[in-house]
Amino acid sequence: MENRRDTAKAERRSRIIKAARDLIRETGDAGLSMRALAAKAGVSLATPYNLFGSKRAVLVAVLEDIKGFGTRFASFKSLDPLERILRAARLAVSYYEDDPVFYRALWTSILAASASEERSAIFNQKRDGFWMTLLDDAVNEGLLLPDIDTAILLRNLDYTFRSIMLHWVIAEIEIEDIQPAVGYGYALALRGAATPKGQQLMLKRLKVLQAQCPTPGTKSSRRLADAETTV
Amino acid sequence: MENRRDTAKAERRSRIIKAARDLIRETGDAGLSMRALAAKAGVSLATPYNLFGSKRAVLVAVLEDIKGFGTRFASFKSLDPLERILRAARLAVSYYEDDPVFYRALWTSILAASASEERSAIFNQKRDGFWMTLLDDAVNEGLLLPDIDTAILLRNLDYTFRSIMLHWVIAEIEIEDIQPAVGYGYALALRGAATPKGQQLMLKRLKVLQAQCPTPGTKSSRRLADAETTV
DNA sequence: CGCGTTCTTATAACGTGATATAAATTTGTC
DNA sequence: GACAAATTTATATCACGTTATAAGAACGCG
Known part of the structure; x- marks a missing residue:
């Protein structure tokens, strides 16, 4: 100004x-x-x-331009850190659940827009600080291994999130399947980085979330024998 | 014909x-x-x-049209199942490493091509059978928890793979950073699904791979305090 | 005020992916 | 060999993203 x-x-x-x-x-x-x-x-x-x-x-x-994430997050402070992370992920998903038509169209447009040399901050959004705090809390309370680099772990969680969203945009996931898929992915990665104490918590959540996930393998005709596959 | x-x-x-x-x-x-x-x-x-x-x-x-995956894979049979999975992932990555210009252009074109109603088999490639066998082997040898639905786990691994590839295509990952990133993501998810025995193996690999990953958080100016973030 | 800079505007143009149309060609069948 | 069906071909057209151009308006500054 x-x-x-x-x-x-x-x-x-x-x-x-x-x-x-x-x-x-x-x-x-x-x-x-x-x-x-x-x-x-x-x-x-x-x-x-x-x-x-x-x-x-x-x-x-x-x-x-779509903001307001922190505001809605105020109420989770009493939970344990890992649970907070899962709740935060769920909250992030809820944005998409609340307005799926809009977000699908938005992402479709972004993906379809012609190629460019942009220094694409498309994915490098400014969520890092918020999430890093959550992860570091989990380390400090002995739920995640101190050997784990939380920055790399966070990037891995992001990969999961983005990929599921992309899958939703491009292919045929139902909007209600996103939440368990993201939760499962997060719980799985967190258990992979967790201490024994944290692993117990995440294993419980994994079992619950796994039951909510649609099983992709239930198609009767799974081709087991073709080693000649595409990369 | x-x-x-x-x-x-x-x-x-x-x-x-x-x-x-x-x-x-x-x-x-x-x-x-x-x-x-x-x-x-x-x-x-x-x-x-x-x-x-x-x-x-x-x-x-x-x-x-690009095939030949199974052929190159013949020699891994002596390794333990989890290690085989990591090797297979590495092999999949090697396709991209061997011809990055081609694959980047190909994916850019696919993503940039105008929207369509295609029943997109873009991601639903026929790799499932091959990978399912690997995962089931790991379960049978007591390295992965029998509670885990391997089909859902596999989809989760796929999410990681795709997202990293997309990140490489769209943003600025170096081609040599892909292999550790994929390896880390796979090892993390596998440890999340593993038995105590499998977890020890994966933890070792995690530490090694983590050291090879470029740390995204090393930028000196990490904004820790902005809770007002974008979804 | 007047000058120069910066930006928007209007408009035309280019190459693109995609579609529509009728003519030409190839194929299978009698 | 002749006919009918199917499809490629050639061509024209459309809307799109993007860029270039010149003209005009708004602003800062002397």
Whole structure:
């Protein structure tokens, strides 16, 4: 907010983000063209490119504009650290559960947007600090092994989260299957990093969550003998 | 190969796949347009659409055309089952390490190709039988808990693999960081599903692999206090 | 005020993936 | 060999993301 020029620019930026959000909600993925976006934002076609650089960047900005995670998380402080992590993951999933149409369209658009050289902060969101605190708490209370580098563990948890979301976006997971899948993945990785004490806790959760997961292997025709497979 | 018509069609199909593969190798992702592909395959622009349906489908066909996994795997039979799984994962990674330019371009194209309603077999490749055998062996030898549903565990391992590959394609992981990242993720999940005996084995591997992983948290400015985060 | 800078605007253009159409060609069958 | 069916072909067209261009407006500064 230095110049009046910059405030006008910021105003245009947020107008574009809002227009994109509304367009996705109204018309879904399909209706979101740059021409429609510019019209809806009351702006020229070139402006989103000036301010963001590409369609993908606009959509990433939409994603980053969605906040309020910490607020809803206030009430978990009494639980043990591992349980807190699972609750936090569940809370993260709930964002998608609350508005699946929007998020699916958003991610579809982001993935479909043409290739770019972006220094993609798509995945490098600023959640690290929050989650690192949770993990470090678990180490301090003797539930995770001190040998484990929590930063690397966190990245591994992120991998699980993203992959399940991508699977939901691209293929045919039902939205209600996401929560147990994420919970299971998190519990499994946490048990892999846990002390004996933490392992007991996670094993209980694993059994519960496993029962909630749809078993992919129940198709009667599983091909057991083809070693000639694709990478 | 019933009719002569079908053989000609199959021949055209494989000519298109080969042309796509060659085009990616020669010009990278950028040079692969449907017009260039049709020209290189000696075929009309409409033909790839007739035979495959979309650009994405062509690229998926290219991916599925790459085989030979089982052959290279013959020699691991003397190792313990968990170690075999880690070796197999490493072998899968080696495909990408051997030709990173090609695979990155291929995946970029697949992700960037316009949205589609495909019953995406992109990820549902036919590797299940091979990996299920490995996991079941580990259960039978008392290294993994019998409570664990190996099908769900396998899907979880797949999540890790895909996510790391996607991360490599989209963002800036170095190709040499993939192998430890995949190994760590697999060892972590396997330890999470392991018996005490299996856990000891995996913990050793975890420590080694952890040391090979680049630590994402070593940036001096880690923001610890922002609970206001993005989902 | 006036000048220069910066940015938006309007518009045209390019190459793209995809689709539609009618003509040409190939194939299987009689 | 001739006919019918199917499909490739050639071509035109569409909407899209993106870029380039020139013209105009808003601003900071003297």
